[in-house]
Amino acid sequence: MKIIAVDDEKLALEGLMTEIALAAPEAEINGFRNGKDALAYCRAQDKVDIAFLDIEMRGMNGLSLGENLFELYPDINIIYTTGYSEYAVKAIGMRCSGYVLKPVTADKIRHEIDNLRNPIEENKNKKLYAKAFGRFDVFVDGSLLKFKYQKTKELLAYLIDRQGELATNADIVSVLWEDDSPDSSHISYLKNIRTDLIKTLEENGCADCIVRTRGEIGIAPDAIDCDYYEYLANRGMEGSEKLFKGEYMSQYSWGEYTLASLYSGGSVWNLTD
Secondary structure (H helix, E strand, O other): OEEEEEOOOHHHHHHHHHHHHHHOOOOEEEEEOOHHHHHHHHHOOOOOOEEEEEOOOOOOOHHHHHHHHHHHOOOOEEEEEEOOHHHHHHHHOOOOOEEEEOOOOHHHHHHHHHOOOOOOOOOOOOOEEEEOOOOOEEEEOOEEOOOOOHHHHHHHHHHHHOOOOOEEHHHHHHHHOOOOOOOHHHHHHHHHHHHHHHHHHHHOOOHHHEEEEOOEEEEOHHHEEEHHHHHHHHOOOOOHHHOOOOOOOOOOHHHHHHHHHHHHOOOOOOOOO
C-alpha cells in the first residue's frame, strides 16, 4: 500500500506521518510540504493508493491538489485532514474517501483506511514486511506475525540485519546469546526456534523468504519489504532521510552495530553499497 501525506507545516506533517505509520505499519509512506512536490512524485509512480491532504496550504491547497490527483489516478483515495469542520461538505462532494479533523490520531487514520471509498487491490502473493527502524516487528498482509518463541522473532531480525548473508549456527548463537557462554543447550534451543521460524513462515505463505543450506540459514532480501532495505537502496536521494529516524531494532543490543553504521553512512554487511 502506497500512501502520500501532504501538509505545509513541518511539525504537522511529521505528526501525520507518524500516526499513519502507527495505523498502517506495512505501508510505504512519503511526505511532502507542498502540492507541487507531491504531484511530481505521483507522476513518477505507477499508482498511489491513498493521499492524506491538509486543506489549507500555501500555494496549491489540498482541494486543488486532490483534483489533480484524481486526474492522475481516478481510483485514488483522498482523505482530507484539517482543523476546520466547515470544509467537510465541500470535501465530501469532491469524491473524497474520508475526512479527518485535527488532531490526527492513529485510530482516526485506521478508521479511514478500513472504510476506503475505493478498496485497495491487495497483492495476491503474500509478502513479508519488516519494520527495522524503531522496534523490530514483522507483518504479513498488514497483520502482526507471531511466533511460538520470542527468540524466533530475534532470529528473523538478525537474518534481516545480515541482508542475505548466510549465518551459521555458531554465528546465531554468538549473537542471540551474546552474554552467555555457548553450550549444547543453546544449540538445542536454536533447533527449536529455527523450526518455529520456518513453520510460521510456511503457514503464512512466506516460505520463499528463507534460504537454507547445510548448517546455514539466511533471508532472501528480494522476497520481503523492509524499511531498512528501502533506506539503503535510496540513501542519498531526496526524501530518503525521512525513512531513518535514529533508531534501529531498538530492543536488540546487537543492533547498535548497524545503528552506528547508519549514522556513519556505511553498511555492516556491505551487500548493497
